Amino acid sequence: MTVSTATTPTTSSLSFSHLSFFQHKKTSFLCTKNSIVKRKCEHRGVHVKCMVLEKSSAAEAKKTKRQSVYKLQTLTSWLLKQEQDGIIDAELTIVLSSISMACKQIASLVQRVGISKLTGVHGAVNTHGEDQKKLDVVSNEVFSNCLRASGRTGIIASEEEDVPVAVEESYYGNYIVVFDPLDGSSNIDAAVSTGSIFGIYTPNDDCLLDLEDSTTLDTVEQRCIVNVCQPGNNLLAAGYCMYSSSVIFVLTLGNGVFSFTLDPMFGEFILTQENIQIPKAGNIYSFNEGNYQLWDDRLKKYIDHLKDPGPSGKPYSARYIGSLVGDFHRTLLYGGIYGYPRNKKSRNGKLRLLYECAPMSFIVEQAGGKGSDGQQRILDLQPVEIHQRVPLYIGSREEVEKLEKYLS
Numbered sequence: 028m029t030v031s032t033a034t035t036p037t038t039s040s041l042s043f044s045h046l047s048f049f050q051h052k053k054t055s056f057l058c059t060k061n062s063i064v065k066r067k068c069e070h071r072g073v074h075v076k077c078m079v080l081e082k083s084s085a086a087e088a089k090k091t092k093r094q095s096v097y098k099l100q101t102l103t104s105w106l107l108k109q110e111q112d113g114i115i116d117a118e119l120t121i122v123l124s125s126i127s128m129a130c131k132q133i134a135s136l137v138q139r140v141g142i143s144k145l146t147g148v149h150g151a152v153n154t155h156g157e158d159q160k161k162l163d164v165v166s167n168e169v170f171s172n173c174l175r176a177s178g179r180t181g182i183i184a185s186e187e188e189d190v191p192v193a194v195e196e197s198y199y200g201n202y203i204v205v206f207d208p209l210d211g212s213s214n215i216d217a218a219v220s221t222g223s224i225f226g227i228y229t230p231n232d233d234c235l236l237d238l239e240d241s242t243t244l245d246t247v248e249q250r251c252i253v254n255v256c257q258p259g260n261n262l263l264a265a266g267y268c269m270y271s272s273s274v275i276f277v278l279t280l281g282n283g284v285f286s287f288t289l290d291p292m293f294g295e296f297i298l299t300q301e302n303i304q305i306p307k308a309g310n311i312y313s314f315n316e317g318n319y320q321l322w323d324d325r326l327k328k329y330i331d332h333l334k335d336p337g338p339s340g341k342p343y344s345a346r347y348i349g350s351l352v353g354d355f356h357r358t359l360l361y362g363g364i365y366g367y368p369r370n371k372k373s374r375n376g377k378l379r380l381l382y383e384c385a386p387m388s389f390i391v392e393q394a395g396g397k398g399s400d401g402q403q404r405i406l407d408l409q410p411v412e413i414h415q416r417v418p419l420y421i422g423s424r425e426e427v428e429k430l431e432k433y434l435s
Protein backbone atom coordinates (compact mmCIF):
# COMPACT_ATOMS: atom_id res chain seq x y z
CA MET A 28 0.00 0.00 0.00
CA THR A 29 1.31 3.43 -0.88
CA VAL A 30 0.64 6.58 1.04
CA SER A 31 -0.84 9.26 -1.14
CA THR A 32 0.57 12.76 -0.81
CA ALA A 33 -2.94 14.08 -0.15
CA THR A 34 -3.20 12.20 3.16
CA THR A 35 0.38 12.74 4.26
CA PRO A 36 1.06 15.99 6.16
CA THR A 37 3.98 17.99 4.82
CA THR A 38 7.00 17.37 6.95
CA SER A 39 8.06 21.04 6.79
CA SER A 40 5.15 22.08 8.97
CA LEU A 41 6.33 19.91 11.83
CA SER A 42 8.87 20.99 14.38
CA PHE A 43 11.81 18.80 15.29
CA SER A 44 10.63 18.50 18.83
CA HIS A 45 7.21 17.28 17.84
CA LEU A 46 6.88 13.87 16.38
CA SER A 47 3.42 13.65 14.97
CA PHE A 48 1.81 10.26 15.10
CA PHE A 49 -1.24 9.86 12.94
CA GLN A 50 -3.45 7.15 11.57
CA HIS A 51 -4.16 6.24 7.98
CA LYS A 52 -6.69 3.45 7.69
CA LYS A 53 -5.02 0.49 9.43
CA THR A 54 -1.55 1.96 9.15
CA SER A 55 0.36 4.26 11.49
CA PHE A 56 3.02 6.72 10.33
CA LEU A 57 5.67 8.81 12.00
CA CYS A 58 6.61 12.13 10.39
CA THR A 59 9.61 14.24 11.19
CA LYS A 60 11.21 17.39 9.83
CA ASN A 61 14.52 15.62 9.47
CA SER A 62 15.55 13.77 6.36
CA ILE A 63 13.28 10.88 5.80
CA VAL A 64 14.32 7.40 5.07
CA LYS A 65 11.71 5.25 3.51
CA ARG A 66 11.77 1.62 4.41
CA LYS A 67 9.45 -1.23 4.08
CA CYS A 68 8.06 -2.76 7.18
CA GLU A 69 5.49 -5.26 8.11
CA HIS A 70 2.49 -3.86 9.92
CA ARG A 71 -0.57 -5.89 10.64
CA GLY A 72 0.15 -8.10 7.71
CA VAL A 73 0.42 -5.37 5.06
CA HIS A 74 3.46 -3.81 3.49
CA VAL A 75 3.64 -0.13 4.29
CA LYS A 76 6.02 2.70 3.65
CA CYS A 77 7.18 4.09 6.96
CA MET A 78 8.98 7.39 7.36
CA VAL A 79 11.49 7.21 10.17
CA LEU A 80 13.87 9.66 11.71
CA GLU A 81 17.39 9.29 10.47
CA LYS A 82 19.32 9.03 13.67
CA SER A 83 22.72 10.50 14.10
CA SER A 84 24.43 9.68 17.38
CA ALA A 85 24.24 13.37 18.40
CA ALA A 86 20.52 13.53 17.78
CA GLU A 87 20.09 10.31 19.69
CA ALA A 88 21.99 11.72 22.66
CA LYS A 89 19.87 14.86 22.58
CA LYS A 90 16.70 12.82 22.46
CA THR A 91 17.62 10.72 25.48
CA LYS A 92 18.53 13.85 27.48
CA ARG A 93 15.41 15.79 26.50
CA GLN A 94 12.84 16.14 29.28
CA SER A 95 9.24 15.66 28.36
CA VAL A 96 7.47 18.99 28.09
CA TYR A 97 4.62 17.35 29.94
CA LYS A 98 6.76 16.62 32.99
CA LEU A 99 5.83 19.43 35.37
CA GLN A 100 6.83 19.73 38.99
CA THR A 101 3.92 20.81 41.13
CA LEU A 102 4.29 22.44 44.51
CA THR A 103 2.84 19.26 46.03
CA SER A 104 5.38 16.96 44.41
CA TRP A 105 8.18 19.43 45.20
CA LEU A 106 7.17 19.51 48.87
CA LEU A 107 7.08 15.71 48.97
CA LYS A 108 10.59 15.65 47.53
CA GLN A 109 11.76 18.06 50.28
CA GLU A 110 10.20 15.73 52.81
CA GLN A 111 11.90 12.68 51.27
CA ASP A 112 15.21 14.54 51.36
CA GLY A 113 14.71 15.26 55.07
CA ILE A 114 14.55 19.06 54.64
CA ILE A 115 11.08 19.27 56.18
CA ASP A 116 8.96 16.82 58.10
CA ALA A 117 5.54 15.49 57.11
CA GLU A 118 3.78 17.92 59.45
CA LEU A 119 5.34 20.96 57.84
CA THR A 120 4.55 19.59 54.39
CA ILE A 121 0.89 19.55 55.38
CA VAL A 122 1.02 23.08 56.82
CA LEU A 123 2.61 24.41 53.63
CA SER A 124 0.07 22.60 51.47
CA SER A 125 -2.77 24.12 53.44
CA ILE A 126 -1.23 27.58 53.04
CA SER A 127 -1.00 27.07 49.28
CA MET A 128 -4.65 26.04 49.31
CA ALA A 129 -5.57 29.24 51.17
CA CYS A 130 -3.62 31.25 48.59
CA LYS A 131 -5.47 29.59 45.71
CA GLN A 132 -8.77 30.44 47.34
CA ILE A 133 -7.73 34.05 47.97
CA ALA A 134 -6.44 34.32 44.38
CA SER A 135 -9.84 33.30 43.14
CA LEU A 136 -11.58 35.79 45.47
CA VAL A 137 -9.24 38.59 44.36
CA GLN A 138 -9.94 37.87 40.70
CA ARG A 139 -13.71 37.89 41.23
CA VAL A 140 -13.81 40.75 43.74
CA GLY A 141 -15.98 43.04 41.60
CA ILE A 142 -18.35 40.27 40.58
CA SER A 143 -18.76 38.99 44.15
CA LYS A 144 -19.36 42.51 45.50
CA LEU A 145 -16.35 42.21 47.79
CA THR A 146 -14.94 45.66 47.04
CA GLY A 147 -14.96 48.41 49.65
CA VAL A 148 -14.51 48.58 53.39
CA HIS A 149 -15.83 46.13 55.92
CA GLY A 150 -16.88 48.86 58.31
CA ALA A 151 -14.44 48.02 61.10
CA VAL A 152 -10.91 49.09 61.89
CA ASN A 153 -8.28 46.49 62.65
CA THR A 154 -5.91 46.35 65.58
CA HIS A 155 -3.64 48.90 63.84
CA GLY A 156 -6.44 51.44 63.54
CA GLU A 157 -6.66 50.87 59.78
CA ASP A 158 -9.89 50.44 57.82
CA GLN A 159 -10.39 46.78 57.08
CA LYS A 160 -11.43 45.98 53.54
CA LYS A 161 -14.09 43.33 53.06
CA LEU A 162 -11.46 41.17 51.41
CA ASP A 163 -9.05 41.64 54.36
CA VAL A 164 -11.63 40.03 56.59
CA VAL A 165 -12.55 37.24 54.18
CA SER A 166 -8.90 36.44 53.40
CA ASN A 167 -8.11 36.25 57.11
CA GLU A 168 -10.93 33.76 57.55
CA VAL A 169 -9.77 31.69 54.57
CA PHE A 170 -6.18 31.57 55.85
CA SER A 171 -7.25 30.70 59.41
CA ASN A 172 -9.67 27.99 58.24
CA CYS A 173 -7.07 26.32 56.03
CA LEU A 174 -4.50 26.32 58.82
CA ARG A 175 -6.96 24.96 61.37
CA ALA A 176 -8.10 22.27 58.95
CA SER A 177 -4.49 21.21 58.39
CA GLY A 178 -4.47 19.81 61.91
CA ARG A 179 -0.79 20.64 62.14
CA THR A 180 -0.84 24.22 63.40
CA GLY A 181 -0.72 25.04 67.09
CA ILE A 182 -0.81 28.84 67.06
CA ILE A 183 -1.82 31.27 64.38
CA ALA A 184 -1.07 34.98 64.49
CA SER A 185 -2.58 37.27 61.89
CA GLU A 186 -2.03 40.92 61.11
CA GLU A 187 -5.82 41.25 61.20
CA GLU A 188 -6.31 39.77 64.68
CA ASP A 189 -5.71 41.45 68.04
CA VAL A 190 -3.87 38.49 69.55
CA PRO A 191 -2.44 35.18 68.38
CA VAL A 192 -4.86 32.32 68.65
CA ALA A 193 -4.18 28.81 69.87
CA VAL A 194 -5.84 26.28 67.62
CA GLU A 195 -8.28 24.53 69.90
CA GLU A 196 -9.52 21.85 67.48
CA SER A 197 -8.89 18.35 68.79
CA TYR A 198 -6.46 17.69 65.94
CA TYR A 199 -4.23 20.71 66.50
CA GLY A 200 -0.50 20.50 65.78
CA ASN A 201 2.67 22.26 66.76
CA TYR A 202 3.69 24.79 64.16
CA ILE A 203 3.37 28.52 64.74
CA VAL A 204 2.22 30.40 61.65
CA VAL A 205 2.27 34.19 61.35
CA PHE A 206 0.62 35.78 58.34
CA ASP A 207 -0.62 38.87 56.59
CA PRO A 208 -3.61 37.41 54.75
CA LEU A 209 -3.99 40.25 52.27
CA ASP A 210 -1.14 42.66 51.79
CA GLY A 211 -1.60 45.84 49.78
CA SER A 212 -5.35 45.69 50.17
CA SER A 213 -5.74 49.39 49.33
CA ASN A 214 -5.07 48.24 45.75
CA ILE A 215 -7.91 45.72 45.68
CA ASP A 216 -10.68 47.89 44.32
CA ALA A 217 -8.47 48.97 41.41
CA ALA A 218 -7.46 45.37 40.59
CA VAL A 219 -3.77 46.16 41.23
CA SER A 220 -1.33 43.56 42.62
CA THR A 221 -1.79 42.30 46.16
CA GLY A 222 -0.46 39.29 48.06
CA SER A 223 -0.34 37.15 51.17
CA ILE A 224 2.77 36.76 53.35
CA PHE A 225 3.55 34.05 55.89
CA GLY A 226 6.25 32.80 58.22
CA ILE A 227 6.48 29.50 60.09
CA TYR A 228 8.29 29.02 63.35
CA THR A 229 9.55 25.89 64.96
CA PRO A 230 7.40 24.09 67.47
CA ASN A 231 7.99 25.40 70.92
CA ASP A 232 7.10 23.12 73.78
CA ASP A 233 6.44 26.03 76.11
CA CYS A 234 3.37 27.00 74.17
CA LEU A 235 1.70 23.71 73.37
CA LEU A 236 -1.93 23.99 74.28
CA ASP A 237 -2.79 21.22 76.71
CA LEU A 238 -6.52 20.79 76.61
CA GLU A 239 -6.51 18.75 79.83
CA ASP A 240 -4.64 21.57 81.52
CA SER A 241 -6.67 23.77 83.82
CA THR A 242 -4.91 26.95 82.74
CA THR A 243 -7.25 29.75 81.83
CA LEU A 244 -7.48 30.89 78.25
CA ASP A 245 -5.86 34.19 79.24
CA THR A 246 -2.81 32.34 80.41
CA VAL A 247 -2.75 30.35 77.19
CA GLU A 248 -3.05 33.61 75.28
CA GLN A 249 -0.11 35.02 77.17
CA ARG A 250 1.98 31.97 76.43
CA CYS A 251 1.06 32.17 72.77
CA ILE A 252 2.09 35.80 72.54
CA VAL A 253 5.44 35.00 74.10
CA ASN A 254 5.93 32.17 71.62
CA VAL A 255 4.92 34.14 68.59
CA CYS A 256 7.38 36.88 69.50
CA GLN A 257 10.38 35.10 68.06
CA PRO A 258 13.13 36.76 66.04
CA GLY A 259 13.17 36.09 62.31
CA ASN A 260 16.35 34.08 62.85
CA ASN A 261 14.12 31.29 64.15
CA LEU A 262 12.01 31.12 60.99
CA LEU A 263 11.79 27.66 59.55
CA ALA A 264 9.99 28.65 56.37
CA ALA A 265 8.62 31.83 54.84
CA GLY A 266 6.88 32.78 51.66
CA TYR A 267 4.36 34.89 49.89
CA CYS A 268 1.80 34.58 47.19
CA MET A 269 1.40 37.43 44.73
CA TYR A 270 -1.99 37.98 43.08
CA SER A 271 -1.10 39.75 39.87
CA SER A 272 -1.17 39.08 36.12
CA SER A 273 0.12 35.67 37.28
CA VAL A 274 -0.40 34.14 40.68
CA ILE A 275 3.08 33.43 42.01
CA PHE A 276 3.91 31.46 45.16
CA VAL A 277 7.44 32.11 46.44
CA LEU A 278 8.86 29.92 49.17
CA THR A 279 12.01 29.33 51.16
CA LEU A 280 12.66 26.49 53.55
CA GLY A 281 16.07 27.92 54.38
CA ASN A 282 17.78 26.31 51.40
CA GLY A 283 17.22 28.79 48.58
CA VAL A 284 14.21 30.53 47.11
CA PHE A 285 11.78 28.77 44.80
CA SER A 286 8.94 30.18 42.78
CA PHE A 287 5.77 28.45 41.59
CA THR A 288 3.23 29.82 39.12
CA LEU A 289 -0.43 28.90 39.37
CA ASP A 290 -1.55 27.16 36.21
CA PRO A 291 -5.16 28.31 35.92
CA MET A 292 -5.98 25.43 33.57
CA PHE A 293 -5.61 22.80 36.26
CA GLY A 294 -5.32 24.81 39.46
CA GLU A 295 -1.83 23.71 40.51
CA PHE A 296 1.26 25.71 41.42
CA ILE A 297 4.03 24.70 39.00
CA LEU A 298 7.73 25.14 39.78
CA THR A 299 8.94 27.93 37.48
CA GLN A 300 12.12 29.26 39.11
CA GLU A 301 14.68 27.47 41.24
CA ASN A 302 17.26 29.01 43.54
CA ILE A 303 16.39 32.60 42.74
CA GLN A 304 19.31 34.98 43.28
CA ILE A 305 18.66 38.69 43.63
CA PRO A 306 21.06 40.87 41.58
CA LYS A 307 23.89 42.25 43.78
CA ALA A 308 22.90 45.80 42.77
CA GLY A 309 20.05 47.35 40.83
CA ASN A 310 18.93 50.76 39.65
CA ILE A 311 15.32 50.75 40.86
CA TYR A 312 14.19 52.31 44.13
CA SER A 313 10.77 51.78 45.64
CA PHE A 314 9.73 54.23 48.36
CA ASN A 315 6.53 56.23 48.97
CA GLU A 316 8.08 59.60 48.23
CA GLY A 317 4.92 61.38 49.27
CA ASN A 318 6.44 61.16 52.75
CA TYR A 319 9.70 62.88 51.70
CA GLN A 320 9.19 65.99 53.84
CA LEU A 321 8.58 63.79 56.90
CA TRP A 322 11.84 61.88 56.50
CA ASP A 323 15.14 62.25 58.30
CA ASP A 324 17.66 64.50 56.48
CA ARG A 325 20.12 61.63 55.98
CA LEU A 326 17.45 59.63 54.18
CA LYS A 327 16.54 62.64 52.06
CA LYS A 328 20.22 62.90 51.04
CA TYR A 329 20.25 59.23 50.05
CA ILE A 330 17.13 59.63 47.90
CA ASP A 331 18.53 62.82 46.33
CA HIS A 332 21.67 60.87 45.48
CA LEU A 333 19.59 58.20 43.70
CA LYS A 334 18.00 60.89 41.55
CA ASP A 335 21.32 62.44 40.62
CA PRO A 336 22.17 61.38 37.04
CA GLY A 337 25.91 61.48 37.94
CA PRO A 338 28.64 60.85 35.36
CA SER A 339 26.63 58.03 33.72
CA GLY A 340 23.78 60.49 33.04
CA LYS A 341 21.28 57.93 34.28
CA PRO A 342 19.53 58.28 37.63
CA TYR A 343 17.78 55.39 39.38
CA SER A 344 14.22 54.60 38.28
CA ALA A 345 11.33 54.93 40.74
CA ARG A 346 8.71 52.17 40.97
CA TYR A 347 6.13 52.00 43.74
CA ILE A 348 2.95 49.91 43.72
CA GLY A 349 2.03 50.38 47.39
CA SER A 350 1.82 46.62 47.84
CA LEU A 351 4.84 45.17 49.62
CA VAL A 352 4.46 41.79 47.93
CA GLY A 353 4.39 43.30 44.43
CA ASP A 354 7.20 45.77 45.10
CA PHE A 355 9.28 43.09 46.80
CA HIS A 356 8.78 40.54 44.03
CA ARG A 357 9.97 42.99 41.39
CA THR A 358 12.97 43.89 43.55
CA LEU A 359 13.81 40.20 44.02
CA LEU A 360 13.87 39.61 40.28
CA TYR A 361 15.25 42.89 38.93
CA GLY A 362 17.34 44.10 41.86
CA GLY A 363 17.30 47.49 43.59
CA ILE A 364 15.89 48.57 46.94
CA TYR A 365 12.49 48.75 48.60
CA GLY A 366 12.06 50.96 51.65
CA TYR A 367 9.44 51.92 54.16
CA PRO A 368 11.28 54.34 56.47
CA ARG A 369 10.27 55.79 59.79
CA ASN A 370 8.94 59.33 59.50
CA LYS A 371 7.89 62.20 61.76
CA LYS A 372 4.36 60.82 61.99
CA SER A 373 5.17 57.10 62.23
CA ARG A 374 8.27 56.70 64.37
CA ASN A 375 8.68 53.05 63.39
CA GLY A 376 7.42 53.21 59.85
CA LYS A 377 4.38 51.24 58.83
CA LEU A 378 5.34 47.66 58.17
CA ARG A 379 4.95 44.94 60.76
CA LEU A 380 8.01 43.02 61.91
CA LEU A 381 6.30 39.66 62.38
CA TYR A 382 4.01 39.43 59.38
CA GLU A 383 5.88 41.43 56.75
CA CYS A 384 9.48 42.41 57.53
CA ALA A 385 10.84 39.16 59.01
CA PRO A 386 9.40 36.73 56.40
CA MET A 387 10.52 38.99 53.51
CA SER A 388 13.97 39.37 55.07
CA PHE A 389 14.35 35.62 55.40
CA ILE A 390 13.45 35.25 51.71
CA VAL A 391 15.77 38.03 50.55
CA GLU A 392 18.72 36.63 52.52
CA GLN A 393 18.10 33.21 51.04
CA ALA A 394 18.32 34.89 47.63
CA GLY A 395 21.63 36.61 48.51
CA GLY A 396 20.12 40.00 49.38
CA LYS A 397 19.72 41.98 52.58
CA GLY A 398 16.93 43.14 54.89
CA SER A 399 17.72 45.92 57.38
CA ASP A 400 15.99 48.46 59.59
CA GLY A 401 18.68 50.96 58.58
CA GLN A 402 21.06 49.97 61.35
CA GLN A 403 20.69 46.27 61.93
CA ARG A 404 19.64 43.05 60.31
CA ILE A 405 15.86 42.56 60.50
CA LEU A 406 16.26 38.85 61.34
CA ASP A 407 18.19 39.75 64.50
CA LEU A 408 15.42 41.92 65.91
CA GLN A 409 13.70 40.43 68.95
CA PRO A 410 10.02 41.45 68.79
CA VAL A 411 8.71 43.03 71.97
CA GLU A 412 5.09 43.06 70.85
CA ILE A 413 3.20 41.09 68.25
CA HIS A 414 2.10 43.99 66.04
CA GLN A 415 5.40 45.83 66.31
CA ARG A 416 6.36 48.03 63.36
CA VAL A 417 9.89 48.60 62.13
CA PRO A 418 11.49 50.58 59.31
CA LEU A 419 12.36 48.25 56.42
CA TYR A 420 15.04 48.53 53.74
CA ILE A 421 15.28 45.42 51.64
CA GLY A 422 16.72 44.28 48.36
CA SER A 423 20.08 43.99 46.61
CA ARG A 424 22.95 43.68 49.08
CA GLU A 425 24.99 46.60 47.70
CA GLU A 426 21.98 48.92 47.57
CA VAL A 427 20.96 48.22 51.18
CA GLU A 428 24.54 48.63 52.37
CA LYS A 429 24.82 51.96 50.57
CA LEU A 430 21.65 53.16 52.31
CA GLU A 431 22.97 52.00 55.70
CA LYS A 432 26.08 54.13 55.14
CA TYR A 433 23.93 57.20 54.46
CA LEU A 434 21.92 56.56 57.65
CA SER A 435 24.93 55.90 59.90
Ligand code: AHG
Nearest residue numbers: 207209210211212213315349350351
Ligand atom coordinates in the same frame (compact mmCIF):
# COMPACT_ATOMS: atom_id res chain seq x y z
P1 AHG B 1 -1.59 45.99 54.35
O1 AHG B 1 -2.46 46.11 53.15
O2 AHG B 1 -1.35 44.55 54.73
O3 AHG B 1 -2.04 46.82 55.51
O4 AHG B 1 -0.13 46.46 53.98
C1 AHG B 1 0.04 47.64 53.25
C2 AHG B 1 1.46 48.01 53.34
C3 AHG B 1 2.34 47.42 52.26
O5 AHG B 1 1.79 46.45 51.47
C4 AHG B 1 2.72 48.59 51.41
O6 AHG B 1 4.04 48.47 51.00
C5 AHG B 1 2.48 49.76 52.27
O7 AHG B 1 1.53 49.39 53.22
C6 AHG B 1 1.98 50.93 51.53
O8 AHG B 1 1.83 51.98 52.40
P2 AHG B 1 1.63 53.48 51.89
O9 AHG B 1 0.28 53.52 51.28
O10 AHG B 1 1.77 54.30 53.11
O11 AHG B 1 2.71 53.73 50.88
Ligand code: MN
Nearest residue numbers: 207209210211
Ligand atom coordinates in the same frame (compact mmCIF):
# COMPACT_ATOMS: atom_id res chain seq x y z
MN1 MN C 1 0.72 44.09 54.60
Ligand code: MN
Nearest residue numbers: 207208209210
Ligand atom coordinates in the same frame (compact mmCIF):
# COMPACT_ATOMS: atom_id res chain seq x y z
MN1 MN D 1 -2.82 43.02 55.22
